[in-house]
Amino acid sequence: MSDTQLASSGAAPLPHPVRPSVPALPAGTAFFAGQVALVTGSESGIGRETARQLCQQGAAVVLNGRNAERLAQTRQEFEAAGYAVTSCVADVTDYAACEALVGTALEAFGRLDILIANASISQRAYFADMQPGVFRQVLDSNVYGTVFPLKAALPHLVRSRGSVTFISSISALNGMPSGSAYCAGKAAVANLAHTLRLELADTGIHFGVVHIGFTQNDPDKRVLAADGQPVPIAHRPPRWQKSQAEVAAIILRHIRRRRRRTVISALGRLIVLVHTWLPRLGDWIVLRTLRRMRHFYE
Numbered sequence: 001m002s003d004t005q006l007a008s009s010g011a012a013p014l015p016h017p018v019r020p021s022v023p024a025l026p027a028g029t030a031f032f033a034g035q036v037a038l039v040t041g042s043e044s045g046i047g048r049e050t051a052r053q054l055c056q057q058g059a060a061v062v063l064n065g066r067n068a069e070r071l072a073q074t075r076q077e078f079e080a081a082g083y084a085v086t087s088c089v090a091d092v093t094d095y096a097a098c099e100a101l102v103g104t105a106l107e108a109f110g111r112l113d114i115l116i117a118n119a120s121i122s123q124r125a126y127f128a129d130m131q132p133g134v135f136r137q138v139l140d141s142n143v144y145g146t147v148f149p150l151k152a153a154l155p156h157l158v159r160s161r162g163s164v165t166f167i168s169s170i171s172a173l174n175g176m177p178s179g180s181a182y183c184a185g186k187a188a189v190a191n192l193a194h195t196l197r198l199e200l201a202d203t204g205i206h207f208g209v210v211h212i213g214f215t216q217n218d219p220d221k222r223v224l225a226a227d228g229q230p231v232p233i234a235h236r237p238p239r240w241q242k243s244q245a246e247v248a249a250i251i252l253r254h255i256r257r258r259r260r261r262t263v264i265s266a267l268g269r270l271i272v273l274v275h276t277w278l279p280r281l282g283d284w285i286v287l288r289t290l291r292r293m294r295h296f297y298e
């Protein structure tokens, strides 16, 4: 919807509370005061930490996930901390559920300023072994799980000249063995952000992508094996991992600065460099490490 279409629809743009460019903020600054954020997949992990920091910086937040019990626990924890929060159980690969999710934000807080498409299922499975339905499940959660919340939220984000962030991965920058559907989905949403930035340029909405690197996981995080069974994620050296709080702080800075792309970690920036300038070297490194450190990928 363009600004002209918005005007003719009779819906007045909301006051725009986002400052265009800011330096790093001292802790406790309520930069997001008056704004409403929807974070998909925020009952756990990085999404929960991002939601927490948004609340701490003054936003009202809608939490989401598919597990009602875990979502209720997270909501209770946030309410106990005095945060402005509500929640909605919704599978973000279901468009009707996404409409209900956005409806929850509007009903509770009356507007929507920030969408963070974070919900995702990952995998530990080589393409040749993967059941087709499992490939689709992983791809759908990353692609339609991003597209559908945005489709449902778009008219409201136009009104607020809001901000949309797709959570991608550094593994989408070059591809990664045992991550076919996940990498394809994460690369797709990065490309989608670019297209939408062009297509919806006159709306003033910020479209950005954050490519996250290795991050500490909740102990009960599960990804899909080739047969669709949930399994623990591959072991990553702890010293290579950022904490969820560090990653959340980077996501918030990305939103405050309305950045197009943020690549987290030195490894992520190295992948960008090698992929762009020395792609054959990049493949050689991956193939060598795949032979020598197979457990790293599995």
Ligand SMILES: NC(=O)c1ccc[n+]([C@@H]2O[C@H](COP(=O)([O-])OP(=O)(O)OC[C@H]3O[C@@H](n4cnc5c(N)ncnc54)[C@H](OP(=O)(O)O)[C@@H]3O)[C@@H](O)[C@H]2O)c1
Pocket (backbone or CB within 6 Å): 040, 041, 042, 043, 044, 045, 046, 047, 064, 065, 066, 067, 090, 091, 092, 093, 117, 118, 119, 120, 121, 122, 141, 145, 167, 168, 169, 170, 211, 212, 213, 214, 215, 216, 217, 218, 221, 222
């Ligand atoms: N951790 C890392 O090292 C890392 C690295 C690169 C990128 N990332 C990205 O960062 C984001 C967060 O990752 P994380 O490590 O925090 O993962 P996580 O702990 O598994 O969190 C993912 C969240 O998404 C929810 N979810 C999954 N499918 C959903 C669906 N269809 N509808 C609604 N909610 C759904 C999950 O809850 P339910 O399953 O109960 O619904 C969970 O709350 C993801 O996009 C991930 O790809 C993470």
